[in-house]
Amino acid sequence: MRSRFIPGTRAAPWLACLGLLVLWQIAALALKNDSFPTAWAAIRAIPLILADKEALINILASQRRMTIGFAVAIVVSVPLGLMMGRSRAVASFFNPLLMVIYPVPKAALMPIIMLWLGVGDLSKTLVIFLGVSLPVIYHSFEGAKSVEEKMLWSGAAMGLSAAQRMVRIVLPAALPEILTGCRTGLVLALITMVTSEMIARQSGAGNILFNALDMGEYDLVFAMIIIIGAMGICLDAMFETLRARLVRWSEPQFDMPLSFS
Amino acid sequence: MTVRAQDLLLGLVPLALVIALWQALVSFGYAPATLLPPPGLVFRRLAQQLTTLTFEQDVAATLFRLFAGFLIAVVLGVTIGIAAAASPLINSAVRPVVRVLAPLPKVALYPALLLLLGFGHGSKITLVTADALFPILLSTYYGASTVEQKLVWSALAAGTPPREVLFKVILPAAAPSILTGCRIGLVISCIVVFLAEMITSTDGLGHVLVTAARTFQAVDMFVPLITISLLGLILNGALGALRSYLLRGFPEV
Amino acid sequence: MNVLPSRTEAKAQPVRAPGQATAMIEIDHVSQMFQTSARQDHLALSDISLTIEDGAFVSILGPSGCGKSTLLYIVGGFVSPTQGSARMKGRAITGPGPDRGPVFQEFALFPWKTVLGNVMYGPRQQGVKAAEAEAQCRALIEMVGLKGFEDFYPKELSGGMKQRVALARTLAYHPEVLLMDEPFGALDAHTRTRLQNDLLNIWERDRKTVLFVTHSVEEAVFLSDKVVMMTRSPGRIREIIDIDLPRPRHRSELLLDPRYQKYVVDIERMFDDGPVQGSAL
């Protein structure tokens, strides 16, 4: 059965947001806890943060580092992942190294990288780069690996060179999977950024969050949580729109029709 | 077997290169030992630490939070994922909420969890669960909702009562997807528990790293990082072995 | 679509006069519409009416995409028709049941079960004791020529072997009606001939009702009492041909029989006449 257009599908995420906020409001009112302000109080505190010029500049600077780290990671990881997916040798060369790096929390490298490169933009961007790379490599790898062999054979029969086959066949065929990786990577970039700011406690959204916590300004803590959450959801929604445009031909993964109901 | 051995050898090359480069940086004086201790020293320190009780307790604390959070995430994720795939009603409620919560940086919730649940195990376990939940939930839902219809039909035609289809067909058929989600969730759990301990804790591997960083003990900073990497490798390998045992019938495990 | 309805109705026993050929399956003005992504709905089956007698072997022939599989799914109770109804022994078909055993075009074997596990699924579901079911199923596996492959997983089998497992899995729970969707499509000529003979033997012994979809005119004529020819999409019944050949049939005799040859040639000629729009009845 194909899922038909249901009115209100577009509004559903907004309704979900609203529902979650209402739940929060009710929970806060019920708990009557000093350190757990109501949703409404938190929302009212949002302008306080955004009006603070220094805070705003800090957040924007974080965003810039995030964008750069993300972009560089994509440029490096996608070709690497694709090559791993098409060549057994390349894959077995890099796999163990990646397996070792995979479970290491990238933001946890912050103290060490700060020790080496100082507290400047470079170390913060580097950590974001590391955080984004692995899922993008992984998804590009999976995407390239599952490209059908026959498609490449017919490409070769049409006289495409190995490099041309990579760009003209493997890249587009793996694109849906690559974009899934990029989507994960984008959210991870934000997470790595916030976490490393929480650990380094120099500036940025994560720092504001914990400063407010230390000062006991709980409205601000929760306001900042809303801001960061909204950033994550917006980034994801923007990317999802882009993805849907780019790979219209591919079946959207989580919008599959239900097969047993 | 020989091909696998070759692959393994090939894979050891970059690891060896990294360690060689590391050693070279120290030996040729490009990096002072206070910033970058030689690998030999780090691994000796690791071996020594592994025998001390305090370090073992830190590892135990980390493992406890990791497993507790991960297991709760598995139970919740698989249940909600299957329910969303089986019932259109639950699906229409779960889908928008997941759409909103999945991309939310869960670590931003950590201060709120600290305020609500205190600085003990509770807040950290909840954070691990929150982070590991969504990959497991999504891949369960995906796996369960793409089960080949004719498998269900074959089972029904053979006389399976409709309410048993879930356990007899859907769950086994979705198993590859569910286990992939669990694997991702497990690695995320490793990462998140460590970070949570770094941000605020009095024990655990993350705490060891922060303590070392405060006193600029470079050697001691490497030890917990290598430990968590090893833990991740072992857990991942164990889950991978379980996966290929459970899925021995499925193509391309 | 609702694939999980109750099966109680379809299992009810009929009251029928002995010796009289009664209708096993009645398909009554069935039409099937599909919603497609191309905004426009697609009519797959249009006004099909067909009666299949108890113990009859009926083949459905028709061009690819004309709705043969869909018709089979409707009889199986997996799909409920947009219009019209299907009945088994006079009772409306509301869902799948072990009285109608499908053999799908796509095999649909359980990938997590071995060959033996797949074949034993039905009997075990019917409450047959494990040891007894195993003995029966091993014999069945041997009959379809897969002795020695009992512990293989489906992924380790070739297409033709999978198809034979699918056949064995359905035969194992003794359905009254077999719904076979191109069951010999993926087989080599030799195995195909062997399984056709086996199927005929089983059928002549048990007189199961068989609804058999195929692309092969020879196969249809060789096996059937009746051949139903369908038109190109939207599928309608174009012609129903009674195959009046003696039983039991033996391949070696039949191939030389001019009546058999005439049936084959006539039906093939009908195909060559191209699409006939509208009802040819």
Ligand SMILES: Nc1ncnc2c1ncn2[C@@H]1O[C@H](COP(=O)(O)OP(=O)(O)OP(=O)(O)O)[C@@H](O)[C@H]1O
């Ligand atoms: N679930 C579905 N959704 C939309 N259209 C469908 C669906 N199932 C079948 N169809 C359409 O119905 C028509 C008949 O399909 P069906 O599978 O019954 O054909 P068939 O005669 O079995 O073909 P073949 O010989 O190739 O197996 C086709 O045109 C197909 O596109």
Ligand SMILES: [Mg+2]
């Ligand atoms: Mg078909």
